[in-house]
Amino acid sequence: MKKWRCQVCGFVFDGAEPPGKCPKCGAPREKFEAISDEVSALIEKSRYTNQLHMDLSYLMERVKEVCHKGIEDQLDPPCVQLFEKAAAEAHQIQQMVKAELQGHMNKGKWG
Ligand SMILES: [Zn+2]
Incomplete structure (x- = not known):
């Protein structure tokens, strides 16, 4: 599944699109960066x-x-x-x- 990382706190969100705001720290949507497919696969596997x-x-x-x-x-x-x-x-x-x-x-x- 596609993943997004909050650049403020590191929270990883699973979803086709980033969330409206970070569930952990409240940072706005723009603070989320897409995680590459390669790193996403590594996260899933681990x-x-x-x-x-x-x-x-x-x-x-x-x-x-x-x-x-x-x-x-x-x-x-x-x-x-x-x-x-x-x-x-x-x-x-x-x-x-x-x-x-x-x-x-x-x-x-x-x-
Ligand atoms: Zn955050």
Whole structure:
């Protein structure tokens, strides 16, 4: 689908024509520039993967919440150790997801 980018805030709009104003920042229609077919295809292709990365980061946040409950529970030292290790791993995975998404943005695989 044809895409348009707001030159003020970067919002990407899907449509045959640009919107009347930017839904995110309110910039007028004239601030939208057409995105090339090549870049549009790249954005389309990466949307699914980007969503999976965001889902993974969300799940790691849930893992950290569970681990913090387990740490507070303090049943015995091996349990606390396991929860601490899992929380640290989940945090590291979130950081890797962020780095990967930053790479996608830098290559135009975002929008
Ligand atoms: Zn905007």
